[in-house]
Amino acid sequence: MDLIFASGNAHKVEEIASMLPARFELKSMKALGITEDIPETGTTLPENAELKARYVYERLKAKGIETLVLADDSGLEVTALNGAPGVYSARYAGEPKNDTANNNKLLHELRSTTKREARFVTALCLIMHAKAYSFVGEVKGTIAYEPRGNYGFGYDPLFIPRGFRSTFAELGEEIKNKISHRSEALKKLMVFLDQNRIS
Ligand code: IMP
Numbered sequence: 718m719d720l721i722f723a724s725g726n727a728h729k730v731e732e733i734a735s736m737l738p739a740r741f742e743l744k745s746m747k748a749l750g751i752t753e754d755i756p757e758t759g760t761t762l763p764e765n766a767e768l769k770a771r772y773v774y775e776r777l778k779a780k781g782i783e784t785l786v787l788a789d790d791s792g793l794e795v796t797a798l799n800g801a802p803g804v805y806s807a808r809y810a811g812e813p814k815n816d817t818a819n820n821n822k823l824l825h826e827l828r829s830t831t832k833r834e835a836r837f838v839t840a841l842c843l844i845m846h847a848k849a850y851s852f853v854g855e856v857k858g859t860i861a862y863e864p865r866g867n868y869g870f871g872y873d874p875l876f877i878p879r880g881f882r883s884t885f886a887e888l889g890e891e892i893k894n895k896i897s898h899r900s901e902a903l904k905k906l907m908v909f910l911d912q913n914r915i916s
Pocket of ligand 1: 789790792793806808816819869871872897
C-alpha cells in the first residue's frame with residue numbers, strides 16, 4: 718500500500734520509512750512532483766499536520782490520484798520557556814530555517830537556568846477518503862548544555878531522552894526510533910490502519 722508523505726524533510730522521510738512495516742511503501746511528495754514549501758499557518762501541531770496532508774491530498778486528487786496521505790508536524794516544548802519553541806520550532810531563530818541557529822538560540826535562552834525539562838511532540842495526520850485522522854506521540858527528556866552527537870537532525874544534538882545520559886544525536890537511529898515522539902505517534906497510526914484492515 719502506498720503512503721504519500723507530505724514533507725520535503727528527507728530526515729523525516731527516512732525515519733518514518735525505516736519504522737514502517739514492509740507492506741507500506743512511503744513515497745515522498747517530491748516523487749509525485751510536489752516540491753514547494755507548504756505554508757504552516759496553524760497554531761497547533763495537529764492543525765499544521767492536517768494543513769500539510771490536506772494540501773498534498775487535494776493536489777493529488779486534482780490530478781486524479783486518490784491515495785492515503787500522511788503528514789508530520791513536530792516540535793520541542795521546553796518547560797522553562799513556557800512550552801517554546803513548540804509549534805514554532807522550525808523557525809525559532811528566524812528565516813531561513815536553520816538547525817544550528819535554532820540550537821544556538823535555545824542554548825542562549827536557557828543559559829542561566831538549570832531547569833532543563835522538555836518534551837518532543839509529533840502530530841501525524843492521515844488523510845483517507847478526504848477525512849483527517851490525528852495521532853500524537855511524545856517523549857520526555859532534558860536539554861543538554863552543549864550540542865553532542867552526529868546522528869539525526871534538528872534539535873537531536875541537544876535532546877537527552879529520559880532514562881539516558883546521551884542525546885538523540887549520540888544514541889543513533891536504532892534507539893531513537895524505538896522511543897521517539899515520532900515512533901510513538903506512528904505506533905498509534907499502525908493500530909488504526911490494522912483496525913481498519915488497511916494494508
Ligand atoms: P517541522 O515538524 O518540520 O515543522 O519541524 C519542526 C522543527 O523541529 C524543525 O526545526 C525540525 O528540525 C525539528 N524536529 C522535528 N522532528 C525532530 C526530531 O525528531 N528531532 C530533532 N528535531 C526535530
